[in-house]
Amino acid sequence: MKRRDFLRTSAVATSGLALPWSAALASITSRRVVILGAGLAGLAAAWELVQAGHEVVVLEAQTRPGGRVLTLREGFAPGLFAEAGAMFFTDHAQYLMRLVQHFGIPYESIFAPSLPYAHGDALFHLQGRRLRVTPDGDVDWPYELTAEERKLGPFGIVNKYLFSAFAGMDAPVSGTLPDWLLEQDDKTLLEFAAERGASPGAQKMIRHGNWFGARSDTASAASTLTADLAAIQDVAPLAFVGGSDVLPRAMASQLGQRIRYGAEAVRIEQGRENVEVVVRSVGRQDRVVADRVVCAIPFPVLRDIEVAPALSPAKQAVVNGLQYHCVTRVFLQMRQRFWENEGVAGNASTDLAIGEVQQQPPIRTQAQGDRAILEAHARWDGEPPALEGMAEDERLHYVLEEMAKVHPGVGRYFEGWQSKNWQGDRWARGAYSLYRPGQISSWLPEASRQEGRIHFAGEHTSIFNTTMEGAVESGVRAAREIDEG
Ligand SMILES: Cc1cc2nc3c(=O)[nH]c(=O)nc-3n(C[C@H](O)[C@H](O)[C@H](O)COP(=O)(O)OP(=O)(O)OC[C@H]3O[C@@H](n4cnc5c(N)ncnc54)[C@H](O)[C@@H]3O)c2cc1C
Known part of the structure; x- marks a missing residue:
């Protein structure tokens, strides 16, 4: 090829x-x-x-x-920190891995992509509904899907319409793009998925049911397939144990x-x-x-x-x-990982204005005890979401209310918060190109x-x-x- x-x-x-x-x-x-x-x-x-x-x-x-590799350490309880910028990588990142190995920086895998349920049942909040997904559970997805797509669910849909495109094809390697990937530059990731048979409902599922969805309807598919999909294909996401x-x-x-x-x-x-x-x-x-x-x-x-x-x-x-993409991250310190009692993951994909919900730090250590940070990770590149124009106090109340739709009871465990708005950072003026x-x-x-x-x-x-x-x-x-x- x-x-x-x-x-x-x-x-x-x-x-x-x-x-x-x-x-x-x-x-x-x-x-x-x-x-x-x-x-x-x-x-x-x-x-x-x-x-x-x-x-x-x-x-x-x-x-x-x-x-933009920025680990927030001050202002959180002992053992807690939050990544305001880069958090995940994989061992497909060969330039990065060489530095990591040379400097002996400890890292660990979060979980394998094939094991989305490793930290509890997967959580979604889509079209006004909280959806809890067990490995063999039947979920009434709020989109018009074909019978096959309904069975596949969000992870199967990504495998069928996106990851399968890499089978037998050259992968992008440092500085070179195989022709088949460059040819996808004239469309977005959702248009690419549509060409491969994804129904309009499945496209919505890709858009709102994945962390990379925020770029799927505006960025070049050559970019998203290379930087997002190829990077995570068949490998476990990794994070730095002591912070990025x-x-x-x-x-x-x-x-x-x-x-x-x-x-x-x-x-x-x-x-x-x-x-x-x-x-x-x-x-x-x-x-x-x-x-x-x-x-x-x-x-x-x-x-x-x-x-x-x-x-x-x-x-x-x-x-x-x-x-540049806009990203605002709001970090809520939680006295307990109360979601674990319910058997669900801290992370969740949503179509709410708070965006993705992520648990931080990504690697759990003894030092953090029962505490953790729940993060609202809002990303956009057009009309800003509701929380963007708000004063600080108003934003906190709004985020807590929205977070409660995903993790009911969050207010009882909330201890304090910090946030990072990348478009307002004068040395970056945006999150990434x-x-x-x-x-x-x-x-x-x-x-x-x-x-x-x-x-x-x-x-x-x-x-x-x-x-x-x-x-x-x-x-x-x-x-x-x-x-x-
Ligand atoms: C919210 C968010 C989440 C991310 N998540 C991930 C992730 O999970 N995985 C991943 O791999 N990547 C992630 N990234 C992307 C990653 O952080 C960046 O791609 C990378 O850190 C960019 O490095 P850089 O050196 O190109 O730019 P920068 O890190 O922006 O470095 C530029 C430097 O130039 C300095 N500077 C600016 N103006 C001047 C000036 N006039 N004079 C002197 N110095 C100046 C700045 O202070 C800064 O230190 C994320 C980024 C953000 C913002």
Whole structure:
């Protein structure tokens, strides 16, 4: 089967290297490189470049590394923490796994996708009804389904119309998309499912009965099949035992003083000999001169950075036009995992404005005792859900009321809350990139394309966009461009 060398990178070897990919970077000339952003993309680029003998400075506007890998630890009871950003990955994420293994970061599987009932009966709240699903139970799904779809239920429907498409086909591997996947760029995931026979009711089930449903009617199917479906196909979801931020923190501590925190890049000036970045820190402004820049910050933030001379019109159009998903996460601390007494999972898929319900932390430890966090995970990319425009107190009451529809009695166990709204985060301005139909073919190559001395990294420049894997892959790709170019 044909594989399109989509982003001019090649697949990493799957064995043999002691350090991730570094042997592939055979630098002759040491370059001075300034990296904008200490998210996973910037850190991966820095790590690679340092291994290859280059001189690196990372400018990070915040006082911590990790960007959208953000573990909230303060303000919860002992042993509890909440992932406000990235939480899950699988061992299909080969770039990420190499870093995880190199830095010895502990992780565990949550449960196998083939065992959706491992943490109790599955829960849904759809069309105004709470639905509890046992492995062999007969559920009256509130959608018009064919007799076969009714029997299959939500997990069977995803297997039949989506996962089965991968049988006998090439999988996407780091930087390359097989042709069959690229051909799905002209449609959404729901249109793809419809082509494969999904009834309108089954499409609604895919949209509201799965965590990836929020992107299924707006994003390119080439993107969702690659970043969401291929990533979880036939493997168990994994999570970091001590919180996702352990990985960027481990990388950052190795990079040490090469990272400047509280350093906001405000202007990039390219010249014939070098490139200069104007940096604003508390109380001062200075310049960092380098041979190359890796710009590893989200495009909505880049829009406000001056670039001289200006980026090409084609690149600027993508920087200005690329949309981002909106995500608001509300974390409710619970005195007890009371849902376990009922024999149901903490997690639930809903079509309520609170979105997906998730139990956190994803890996249970002794230290958290009987407590846990129930999270409302609202995602959208059009009209905002009701909770978005509310004042804090009003939002809490609303979320508690909605959560009670899924987990009756939640108010009795509620102890406190925190929330994270990614569109309001000035260093992200959105949760993750949204490539609409047609844009994986036309915009993604442009997003990742080098402009003179400026290289571009970040999840939004990878075929695994929206993921940690995409961020790491893009950082390695940018490092290679610099090392080889
Ligand atoms: C709600 C949510 C859930 C997610 N869930 C998952 C998941 O379960 N699994 C998964 O794999 N992925 C998940 N992701 C995606 C994952 O977190 C991202 O793809 C990845 O972390 C992005 O890394 P990055 O380096 O590209 O960007 P970022 O992490 O955004 O890093 C960019 C960095 O640049 C800094 N910066 C911005 N502007 C400037 C400036 N002017 N000067 C200097 N520094 C600047 C920022 O502070 C930030 O540290 C999720 C993301 C969100 C938001």
